[in-house]
Amino acid sequence: MNISRKETITVPVGHLLLGSRFPILIQSMTNTSTSDISATVVQVKNILTAGADMVRIAVPTMKDVDAFKKIRANLRAEGIIAPLIADVHFLPEIAEAVAPWAEKVRINPGNFVDKRQLKKKDFTDSAYREALEKMAQRARPLLEICKQNGTAIRVGVNQGSLSDRIIHRYGNTPEAMAQSAMEWIDICEQADFSQLVFSMKSSRVNTMIEATLLLDNLMEKRGVRYPLHLGVTEAANGMEARVKSTIGICTLLMHGLGDTVRISLTENPENEIHFAKKMLSVYDNYDERCYILQDGTLTVVSQETDMERWWAVVAISAAKHHISKKINHLISNNFHFSLAENEDLAATVMQACRIKIFKTEIIACPSCGRTQYDIQAVLAKVKEKFSDYPGLKIGVMGCVVNGPGEMADADFGIVGSANNKIAIYRKGERVSDFLPIEKALTLMEEVILKFKRE
Ligand code: SF4
Numbered sequence: 001m002n003i004s005r006k007e008t009i010t011v012p013v014g015h016l017l018l019g020s021r022f023p024i025l026i027q028s029m030t031n032t033s034t035s036d037i038s039a040t041v042v043q044v045k046n047i048l049t050a051g052a053d054m055v056r057i058a059v060p061t062m063k064d065v066d067a068f069k070k071i072r073a074n075l076r077a078e079g080i081i082a083p084l085i086a087d088v089h090f091l092p093e094i095a096e097a098v099a100p101w102a103e104k105v106r107i108n109p110g111n112f113v114d115k116r117q118l119k120k121k122d123f124t125d126s127a128y129r130e131a132l133e134k135m136a137q138r139a140r141p142l143l144e145i146c147k148q149n150g151t152a153i154r155v156g157v158n159q160g161s162l163s164d165r166i167i168h169r170y171g172n173t174p175e176a177m178a179q180s181a182m183e184w185i186d187i188c189e190q191a192d193f194s195q196l197v198f199s200m201k202s203s204r205v206n207t208m209i210e211a212t213l214l215l216d217n218l219m220e221k222r223g224v225r226y227p228l229h230l231g232v233t234e235a236a237n238g239m240e241a242r243v244k245s246t247i248g249i250c251t252l253l254m255h256g257l258g259d260t261v262r263i264s265l266t267e268n269p270e271n272e273i274h275f276a277k278k279m280l281s282v283y284d285n286y287d288e289r290c291y292i293l294q295d296g297t298l299t300v301v302s303q304e305t306d307m308e309r310w311w312a313v314v315a316i317s318a319a320k321h322h323i324s325k326k327i328n329h330l331i332s333n334n335f336h337f338s339l340a341e342n343e344d345l346a347a348t349v350m351q352a353c354r355i356k357i358f359k360t361e362i363i364a365c366p367s368c369g370r371t372q373y374d375i376q377a378v379l380a381k382v383k384e385k386f387s388d389y390p391g392l393k394i395g396v397m398g399c400v401v402n403g404p405g406e407m408a409d410a411d412f413g414i415v416g417s418a419n420n421k422i423a424i425y426r427k428g429e430r431v432s433d434f435l436p437i438e439k440a441l442t443l444m445e446e447v448i449l450k451f452k453r454e
């Protein structure tokens with residue numbers, strides 16, 4: 001698609017340059033335990049071989065800072081210079097310790113200093129200002145270290161982990177997400193730090209799109225546009241995840257936004273790269289003649305024989321129109337695939353756009369170095385057992401650190417609680433903890449059936 005990108009500043013990330021004047025970069029994240037250095041080195045290499053430009057690694061503890069350094073040293077010893085991104089939540093001291101060794105550090109403004117405890121709901125203006133100033137002060141050492149080492153920072157806002165303070169003022173909304181990012185622009189610019197990238201992620205496609213458009217608008221008014229990292233978080237796996245990601249990312253690309261992308265999949269990370277490349281190729285070569293929009297019915301005719309490319313064609317066609325709410329029915333027509341497959345794809349696209357709900361909405365994190373159970377196997381079982389409850393939302397999350405917050409609005413959820421143990425949640429409340437997987441799934445079935453009877 002021949003749409004020019006809105007001009008951003010250029011941000012160096014290691015040897016790469018990120019911004020509107022350079023190609024869109026593709027990235028993924030490891031899901032091995034970071035402390036397992038050899039497994040993580042192998043996975044980073046696999047992700048790069050698949051075609052990634054850079055790779056993110058979770059750094060949950062101080063011990064993992066040492067592991068990160070060793071992973072990097074091993075890769076550099078083999079001549080691999082791809083930028084490594086350290087993913088840090090909750091502990092600014094870890095971000096400071098790892099920053100000299102990473103080309104980019106990802107922090108989450110919702111848990112950098114502020115927290116989401118869903119308790120204190122009465123922020124006065126002065127309490128709000130005080131909390132903001134506390135965050136600014138706590139950020140300064142990190143910004144100084146990043147400046148000295150040429151390390152970029154991604155301010156990664158997630159709807160599922162906005163702080164109580166922000167939610168109190170703006171609600172759990174796209175505006176809250178954009179304002180959370182703008183606070184970090186203030187903090188960083190006051191410290192004369194501009195090596196910044198921003199992302200606005202949500203498991204809801206429309207929220208992620210709206211938040212990113214709002215942030216872009218605010219940056220434009222401010223007179224500076226930082227590069228954007230695009231992705232739909234907790235998209236789960238298979239067709240659903242690829243369709244959600246394509247609609248979210250490509251809608252924003254059509255607005256001239258997006259400088260790096262990640263397809264978040266609860267699968268092997270290399271799959272994220274394979275699909276990102278296909279999606280961007282379909283986007284670049286998109287043929288407008290593939291669809292007809294008449295009286296709210298979008299008919300997409302495709303002769304793609306590659307299933308993933310076909311999904312991308314239909315999702316991009318829907319992305320062109322769903323923001324302006326012009327579609328109320330979708331027909332996919334590709335004779336290389338069965339009628340049932342065509343109908344399933346159309347239903348999945350409509351559900352991702354929130355136009356019609358046909359099945360259970362399942363969100364699942366892609367997992368990372370914090371995950372201690374086989375989330376891919378559990379997600380497969382959850383989909384097999386619980387897919388036919390339209391209107392129900394189920395979360396499958398890798399860890400207790402971020403999982404419960406990220407799936408707070410799910411009706412039911414599964415969260416990794418210890419090695420090969422999972423906890424069950426209902427409406428944000430823990431129902432049971434430390435269960436072996438089979439037992440947890442049986443309990444979940446009982447809880448869902450009871451819920452449906454109530
Ligand atoms: Fe990692 Fe998933 Fe936990 Fe997020 S919720 S930190 S992706 S394991």
